Amino acid sequence: MQGPLGKFMLKHPSTLVFLGLLSLFTIIVTIGSEAFGYGFVSTSFVKTLGKTLCFCLIAIAMDLVWGYCGILSLGHFAFFGLGGYMIGMWLMYERTRLIVINAAENAQIPMTHQEIQDAIGTQIFGVVGGSDFPLVWAFSHLFWVQLALVVLVPGILALIFGWLAFRSRVTGVYLSILTQAMTLALALYLFQNDSGLRGNNGLSGLQNLPGLESTDQSLISMWFFWASAFALGLGYLLVKLIVESKLGNVVRAIRDDEARVRFLGYNVEVYKLFIFTLTAVIAAIAGALYYPQAGIINPAEIAPIASIYLAVWVAIGGRGRIYGAVIGAAVVSLLSSWFTGGQAPDISLGFYTIKWVDWWLVLLGISFVIVTLYVPKGIGGLFDKFTKGAEQ
């Protein structure tokens, strides 16, 4: 292999293995999909897999900020959700506009521009009793601006929040509580009807891409699956490059002894801010890919519990090893949708029936405790023997 990237891959074969497995997985799903192959992977399952890849991407971000930098953020799903909202606004606006224009063509009297705008407004905001566009929708008709906002809004929020928190040297559990407060405050704000983002209804119909109404979902689901796989591969490579650089060493040193790093002359706050903001942006991109596959986003998605789940995925998968985060997110989120989706057979004990929909959380809680106590390195830790040997 040639070039600096090739050298990097040879030095860290686990990256090559990961990207290889991800490509293989993508090919298998493509061959099995209804759109391109034999159809043994249903469209709804393609969506589930695509969404799982997005969870893996945000788990990588969580591993960088928590596993490597030692910041236990319990608010990264806020950035994931904001990314989803930003792309969702364009999807919803544009699709509604096309519907309104379509309807207008059949009308006897042509509609004025203002009438069209009003009709779109009524369509979107009628559910919260309004028809005017709130200020936050100012750019919703511009795809590229809204796409930029996917990274800018969560990025700037993380920058401001992180600057305030790190500058005051808030660390450890206090910082975790602060991040929980941030995501809770954001969720509560979005729940309000006058937040401008349709309150608890959230944004819906996001699976329908504007202008592609005649394109089958089996095809669209594959596009998003590929995009998610590509983003995950890119995110993995980026985070791996960072943690293996000298900056990675400094970041790990901050995790282990922040005060000592200061006396080495590194401005710890700037480093934390960089990692916090970067991971917020990665989370936002994951969210922007997730919600068009989920079809709907509402404020409940960024409730504090979501970010706690994220920490649980990474802890079970294994902190401080990026593939661990991927394994944790994939295994736990897929198991979760299996158990809570009603597919898992209930267990009848005669006097009591274990319904997995209710008991899954208990099972997850118990596994979390067991992993924390007995397998602190998580599932990913089981692979350490191979990777450490190969990468030294």
Added chain:
Amino acid sequence: MSGALLEVDGISVSFDGFKAINNLSFNIDSGELRAIIGPNGAGKTTFMDIITGKTRPDSGKVIWGEENVSLIKKSESDIANMGIGRKFQKPTVFEDQTTRDNLTMALKNKRKPWAVLFYHSNADDRAKVDDIADEIGLSDHLDRRAGDLSHGQKQWLEIGMLLAQEPRLLLVDEPAAGMTVDERNHTVTLLRRAAETRAVVVVEHDMEFIRNLDCKVTVLHEGSVLAEGSLDHVTQNQDVIDVYLGR
């Protein structure tokens, strides 16, 4: 003398009414080796905290270098970059990383995240790391996890990290704690050699160690200077005998 490298003038600091440092003044010249002794609670560590920016004094001045910069409102990292290195009482090296990574991180280089992210190891830096490893006797341990080193080796690694920072003033807190006799002798040699090119301040309890350092001694007591001079001079001082040696 054209002015001290570090000039501490009348600093005081109290924690919850307890005066940890009380109107303390202290000067050190470039290239000077100095030992600070004093009973527990004399304010030795607080004194270092103030110089390195960890603690802000309630009053007084801390003036650094030829340009007479005040250190009082500077952050820890700024002070470190201005040329003051600090070694803690308990060895604090980054145990998860190799000796080489520890030293490379400490090497005097750009400290901004962007420069650090795109840092590429070069022959110059590798040679510096090898030299320091040689000096601290860890050449054969460069690729070991720092956590696997012995207690004494960790202390040396930390001194090596300080040397790598190329500071003009080294503050060393109890370097000999928990060391064997041989290790102590090696540490004395290291510090004396370091003092040839920079100022070194050593806080230590061990009198034999201080005697081997063979330098001017400052005795602290209840947050201020009790006596200053050669070891023989201060050990004959009646005040010093009363509060420190006599017990």
